[in-house]
Amino acid sequence: MKKYIALFTNGLLKENPLLTLMIGLCSSLAVTTAVSNGIGMGLAMTFVLLMSEILISLFRKIIPDSIRIPVFIIIIATFTTIVDLMMKAYTPELSRSMGVFIPLIVVNCIIMGRVEAFASKNRVGEAVADALGMGLGYTWVLVGISIVRELLGAGTLLNIRIIPEAYTIGFFAKAPGGFFVFALFISINLAVNRMTAAGKGGAK
């Protein structure tokens, strides 16, 4: 049990895909203008990651090594399409506001990266823990950035007005704001990592 928890928290903090490993950036910044988009993207990506890791871990001994990349792509693309169709059917507004970024989940480096590095070499239980950790690690950073950008840029959170419109800072809602907020998140994460590493080293 401890192993699974360790794997899970690994993706959340220590090896956070966005802040530490710095993969899967593409779709992340663009959807963070609104918290609803951030949550939607995070959950959609987590679903695709989870299902892909499970399936690939299950089949890891059967998939021939030389064609493994195309097979991985087929599996990931299939689940991405499933998410896309389900969102179009059940959450059409969210699907429209996220636009082309849902299909882009298929090229999200996190999924390909974890599937190749982890799921294809480990058992299903561990793959599940890894997927959930990475997926939720991705989601919380996305939601964090969205909260900052939506609150400061539009004055709302989940479309509920919090700051009066006159005080919103348009910078955060536009493209440069995304880069800027992300830079701050990375630097905070680096600082936290440095401090915990120093703390551990000092204690030793």
Add this chain to the structure above:
Amino acid sequence: MSDLAEIFIKALLIDNVVLMRFLALCPFIGMSTDIKKSVGMGGAVTFVTVLATAVTWPLFKFVLVPFHLEFLQILTFILVIASLVQLVEFYLKKSAPALYSSMGVYLALITTNCAILAVTFDSISNDYTFIQSLVYAVGVAVGFMLSMLLLAGIRERIKIAKIPAFLKGTPILFMSAALLSMAFGGFAGLIK
């Protein structure tokens, strides 16, 4: 003719794929360490993007739509791109081994370059003709190369600049990208 020029300018500057649309960030950060690498990567991406568009556009219009198989778009498009990247890898290994080895893992990563898949999808959703899609593809790819060159130039300066400790490494790169993005935001009114 003017609509082609407009599509090109929009893709290159106004809707710059990296700085305004946040696509292709991984190679943007990873490969912009120097000008030569940026040009090499940019060239490879341009080639793959145009070729991918040239294959996926007819695939969609003449195969997927008539047979009501639009839902296979994601699957087929990404497989086309993956195959093309394999071909490019093959070809580069044989004819330009120096460039091949300097690009290392990033060559294979062109497959997961969001920008390429986005271009193939946009060509369909924007209802472009075949020629318009190709022009769009070239515009986006050149825009990608442009943004990498700009960041590579900035990175060379950053190497000898004093940076506050908490911004060293990746954060300052993203801050620079933020500034570039602001500059490109100024192109918004270029075309009425």
Add this chain to the structure above:
Amino acid sequence: MKTMFKLSFSLAAYAVVACVALAFVYNTTDPLIQAGARKEVTDALSALYPEAVSFEDVTAKVQSGDPKITFDGVYVAQSEAGVAGIVVKATGPTYGIATLMVGIDPDRSIRTVKVLSITDTPGLGTKAAEEPFRGQFDSKSADSAFTVGKAGSGAEIAAISGATITSKGFARIVALSGSRASEYLSQTNGSAQ
């Protein structure tokens, strides 16, 4: 050679399974997606002309004439008393892209403008969908040019400050929809073809 054959076969097998799975999901979700889209259109049309009993699709007969603005749908609203008006669903460029529904009454005035979607910057360009900007078009003549300028400058439509491109693009879509639609109404004398 034999291994390549085996590999290709196994790859193809995975692809086929994937396609079958997707076809299954597609068949389940597509009716929902279509129904949702249809309902959205009818709901929006009824919201504009609640007195209408039916809507006649005349999309093929009304063109925008502008390559950048497409008329996704043009509907004549029929009520018990005759033609209640005409609705144009148009998509065109603002800072992003906007899809609007413009209702025009038989007396060639704009009933109102409904914003179905607008991809502009949230909190800035999206203000076009809210009051007071959106409401400026109500009751104005459908044939007016809808010039856009700063508030108090004498222009017909006051622009959103900081979102001039959005304001101008929006006004252009409304102006084009208004003039083409009222043209059609007058040509057909308001009677259904």
